[in-house]
Amino acid sequence: MGFLWSLIVGGIIGWIAGLIMGKDIPGGIIGNIIAGFIGAWLGSLILGNWGPEIGDFFIVPAIIGAVVLVFIVSLIMGSMRRGRRS
Numbered sequence: 001m002g003f004l005w006s007l008i009v010g011g012i013i014g015w016i017a018g019l020i021m022g023k024d025i026p027g028g029i030i031g032n033i034i035a036g037f038i039g040a041w042l043g044s045l046i047l048g049n050w051g052p053e054i055g056d057f058f059i060v061p062a063i064i065g066a067v068v069l070v071f072i073v074s075l076i077m078g079s080m081r082r083g084r085r086s
Contacts, residue, residue, distance in 0.1 A: 009055035010036030017066030039066025
């Protein structure tokens with residue numbers, strides 16, 4: 001049950017990051033879950049573990065990390081689209 005809870009919380013974190021950035025995360029639900037997990041890892045590296053914890057995720061650093069991840073992915077995807085037009 002803990003793994004399922006982590007998938008749900010990771011998906012919600014990725015979804016929130018997409019809403020904050022106003023960008024769709026490629027991959028739909030799976031992309032949201034991946035962004036949530038990687039964002040949580042990135043956020044804990046940058047900011048440490050603090051704030052409320054739900055499903056083994058420290059929510060504030062995880063959301064901030066996921067927003068950074070969505071920003072980086074959107075930059076890469078945008079440059080790839082521009083590169084194809086040239």
